[in-house]
Amino acid sequence: MTARIPVRALGVVIALAILGLFPLIFSNPTDTTIAVFTLIFMVSASAWNMFSGNSGYIALGHAVYYGCGAYALTLLANHLGFAAGWGVFALVPVAGIVAGLVAIPTGLIALRARRHTFVVITIAFMFIFQLAASNLGFTGGTSGLQPPTPLWSVTTYNDNFYWVTAIVLVFTVALAWAVRRSRFGLQLLAIRDDEERARGLGVRVGRVKLSAFVLSAIPIGMAGAIYAYFLGQIFPQFAFDPLFDLSIALMAFMGGLGTVAGPLLGALVLESLQQYFTIQSGASQVYLIIYGALFLAVVLLLPRGIIPSVEELIRNRRARSAGGAGSGPPEPEDRGAGVVKPAGVA
Amino acid sequence: MSPLLEAEGVCKSFGGLQALSECSLSVAKGSISGLIGPNGSGKTTLFNVMTGYERCSEGQIRFDGESIARATPERVFGLGIGRTFQITRLFFRLSVLENMLVATQRHEGWLRGVLRGAGSAAERERALELLEFVGLERLAHTPAGNLSYGQRKLLELASLLVADPSVLLLDEPTAGVNPTLINQLTERIRELNRAGKTFLVVEHNMEFVMGLCHQVTVLHQGRTLVTGSPETVRADPAVLDAYLGGGDDDDDF
Numbered sequence: 001m002t003a004r005i006p007v008r009a010l011g012v013v014i015a016l017a018i019l020g021l022f023p024l025i026f027s028n029p030t031d032t033t034i035a036v037f038t039l040i041f042m043v044s045a046s047a048w049n050m051f052s053g054n055s056g057y058i059a060l061g062h063a064v065y066y067g068c069g070a071y072a073l074t075l076l077a078n079h080l081g082f083a084a085g086w087g088v089f090a091l092v093p094v095a096g097i098v099a100g101l102v103a104i105p106t107g108l109i110a111l112r113a114r115r116h117t118f119v120v121i122t123i124a125f126m127f128i129f130q131l132a133a134s135n136l137g138f139t140g141g142t143s144g145l146q147p148p149t150p151l152w153s154v155t156t157y158n159d160n161f162y163w164v165t166a167i168v169l170v171f172t173v174a175l176a177w178a179v180r181r182s183r184f185g186l187q188l189l190a191i192r193d194d195e196e197r198a199r200g201l202g203v204r205v206g207r208v209k210l211s212a213f214v215l216s217a218i219p220i221g222m223a224g225a226i227y228a229y230f231l232g233q234i235f236p237q238f239a240f241d242p243l244f245d246l247s248i249a250l251m252a253f254m255g256g257l258g259t260v261a262g263p264l265l266g267a268l269v270l271e272s273l274q275q276y277f278t279i280q281s282g283a284s285q286v287y288l289i290i291y292g293a294l295f296l297a298v299v300l301l302l303p304r305g306i307i308p309s310v311e312e313l314i315r316n317r318r319a320r321s322a323g324g325a326g327s328g329p330p331e332p333e334d335r336g337a338g339v340v341k342p343a344g345v346a
Numbered sequence: 347m348s349p350l351l352e353a354e355g356v357c358k359s360f361g362g363l364q365a366l367s368e369c370s371l372s373v374a375k376g377s378i379s380g381l382i383g384p385n386g387s388g389k390t391t392l393f394n395v396m397t398g399y400e401r402c403s404e405g406q407i408r409f410d411g412e413s414i415a416r417a418t419p420e421r422v423f424g425l426g427i428g429r430t431f432q433i434t435r436l437f438f439r440l441s442v443l444e445n446m447l448v449a450t451q452r453h454e455g456w457l458r459g460v461l462r463g464a465g466s467a468a469e470r471e472r473a474l475e476l477l478e479f480v481g482l483e484r485l486a487h488t489p490a491g492n493l494s495y496g497q498r499k500l501l502e503l504a505s506l507l508v509a510d511p512s513v514l515l516l517d518e519p520t521a522g523v524n525p526t527l528i529n530q531l532t533e534r535i536r537e538l539n540r541a542g543k544t545f546l547v548v549e550h551n552m553e554f555v556m557g558l559c560h561q562v563t564v565l566h567q568g569r570t571l572v573t574g575s576p577e578t579v580r581a582d583p584a585v586l587d588a589y590l591g592g593g594d595d596d597d598d599f
Contacts, residue, residue: 181463182462182463182464183450183463183465186440186444186447186448186464187448189437189439189440189444190437190440190448192439193436193437193438193439193440194435194436194437194438196399196419197431197435198437198448199418199419199420199423200397200399200419200423200428200429200431200435201423201428201448201449201509202420202424202449202509203420203448204420205420
């Protein structure tokens with residue numbers, strides 16, 4: 001117990017140092033592009049976990065808020081006549097608020113249902129929004145929209161996006177940490193374990209669930225906004241992408257559902273590998289097979305995720321500190337066929 | 347003395363099954379009341395109706411004169427009625443201490459709940475005191491899922507006390523608990539009662555009920571059969587009939 005806090009503090013300092021030093025060491029635009037995408041997914045997985053990981057309600061429709069953030073930034077920048085450059089970044093928090101506002105009615109409806117039905121409703125919302133974006137006039141339909149493109153050099157472009165995303169990430173992780181240690185977070189965990197009993201102990205479950213839902217949509221909306229501005233174009237099938245939902249859920253599951261560090265670790269590993277392989281092989285859909293296999297492996301071998309499993313391992317080691325016969329960590333094997341979902345048109 | 351908690355003419359049916367029909371019950375302030383009856387007589391349903399988990403189709407529930415027939419479980423607890431469940435319900439992946447802290451938000455707004463840590467120093471201290479009261483203080487940091495059945499029962503009771511409710515509804519507190527722990531539980535209930543808490547206890551353990559309760563109500567097939575002191579109830583022929591096969595139910599005690 002006593003040794004734990006300095007270890008944690010040390011971990012945070014090291015993580016922040018890596019975050020700050022990365023673009024200084026790896027200034028190659030290929031690396032920083034991977035880094036920006038990875039940070040976007042770290043934000044998203046962490047925010048998703050804030051609601052789903054803590055409450056046990058597995059939402060598979062948070063792409064709604066990602067897409068709303070992406071469209072909000074693009075539409076606002078275009079219609080309010082924002083010049084390309086730093087000014088557009090001011091719309092990132094606004095996009096987060098728009099996503100949060102969209103999360104209120106959608107969350108209210110989805111959270112009327114429990115567990116499995118809830119999952120189905122969130123997926124339905126995702127497709128409704130995708131279809132709406134494809135068919136409404138103001139979203140540009142299937143040809144999508146283009147936010148203003150800043151005229152920075154490639155290196156500056158990536159660096160600027162890196163720093164902005166890093167700030168959003170720090171904000172998100174701080175929020176996730178605050179939620180986790182707050183009374184509100186304890187209520188969410190109580191709901192995860194036994195919602196009926198939580199009600200019987202005076203937890204206003206409806207209010208708690210909805211506010212966590214909205215709170216988790218805000219950083220995801222900000223991530224979507226950065227994504228749109230970074231890519232310079234958005235299409236309905238990528239802004240509201242079912243694979244986005246599966247990815248962030250897998251990241252959180254793999255790292256450790258309901259922990260602060262887990263989703264960050266999951267996103268760091270999966271997104272950077274995916275981007276790396278995409279750039280290396282050019283085959284952008286290969287990762288889907290790996291994701292499928294990995295999902296199976298995680299669910300079967302590490303159902304609680306990496307962080308809780310490693311923590312337990314360390315605890316067990318400490319408990320029998322003398323024993324040298326500790327078995328190694330269970331290594332996930334990539335066996336079993338992954339289910340490949342048809343992706344949007346690439 | 348005026349009843350603190352009162353059910354009057356309560357009816358509740360599940361499909362074709364009439365679980366409660368015209369059932370009435372009153373719990374005097376400061377008393378320990380027992381609710382007994384054969385299996386399936388509607389005891390737990392009555393608990394559920396009184397605590398907002400089920401809605402009664404007819405009848406009235408009053409707490410301190412105010413109707414709570416339409417209140418949600420959250421509100422019922424907020425008013426000061428705590429309950430335990432027949433099959434113990436805890437937050438199994440949370441630690442024993444965290445289980446204790448869940449109920450502490452009782453008089454607090456949402457925003458403060460987000461901004462404040464889970465449990466102030468004073469609340470933690472109070473939670474630990476209550477754990478000591480039920481003899482679980484050594485286990486404060488163990489996951490609740492690791493406790494024995496009897497310890498779970500004690501934790502469930504203690505976690506209600508955190509919010510200082512005025513009435514405690516206990517659903518079969520002694521079921522599956524060993525005799526030593528039952529004695530401990532009896533002592534704790536007496537002690538809390540002396541401190542002013544009102545109890546309503548559903549039990550099958552007759553020794554426990556007759557030794558503890560000031561007043562006993564017998565339910566049979568969803569109706570209130572008889573209400574009175576343990577002695578009167580024990581001697582009532584209708585009760586013996588209900589329990590010992592005057593009808594078609596197959597209960598053993």
